[in-house]
Amino acid sequence: MKGKAKKLFYKAIVRGREMIRIGDCAVFLSAGRPNLPFIGRIQSMWESWGSNMVVRNWDQMCGLSLPSALHSSIKRKDFMESSHSDENDVQTVSHKCLVVSVEEYEQMTLTRKYADSEDLYYLAGTYEPTTGMIFNTDGVPVIC
Numbered sequence: 001m002k003g004k005a006k007k008l009f010y011k012a013i014v015r016g017r018e019m020i021r022i023g024d025c026a027v028f029l030s031a032g033r034p035n036l037p038f039i040g041r042i043q044s045m046w047e048s049w050g051s052n053m054v055v056r057n058w059d060q061m062c063g064l065s066l067p068s069a070l071h072s073s074i075k076r077k078d079f080m081e082s083s084h085s086d087e088n089d090v091q092t093v094s095h096k097c098l099v100v101s102v103e104e105y106e107q108m109t110l111t112r113k114y115a116d117s118e119d120l121y122y123l124a125g126t127y128e129p130t131t132g133m134i135f136n137t138d139g140v141p142v143i144c
Helices: 068-073 102-108
Strands: 008-010 012-015 018-021 025-028 038-048 051-061 078-089 093-100 120-128 133-136
Touching: 012 093, 018 093, 038 078, 038 093, 093 102, 102 120
Parallel strands: 078 120, 093 120
Antiparallel strands: 008 038, 012 018, 025 038, 025 093, 038 051, 051 078, 120 133
């Protein structure tokens, strides 16, 4: 296997006292946008040639890549699921977060545990980056 890159896959990483597993949603830090971190669902994690990498599918914060006609109706806790995936250094993973349905979000924010949570978001729909199409949570296209 000389010259071949070997990958060692992981099921979880630890950040402080928190364990982040494949399938979890996490906050990813961005050096270019420190006030606008990304949210992603972790698909896989591995180490290869001294680099630790993570693949994530994006949950895109509304308003970052959506048509400007939608910006006025966007709330900070809304997220759009996206088919886009990316590879990033595992060091960009900050901590776990929750992305839930609107109904779950409304119920959870009524509880003391989540009332002021900075890491609770809700899924407002789907954004398809290749076509620019936006769909609500029922799969109906949103016309801007």
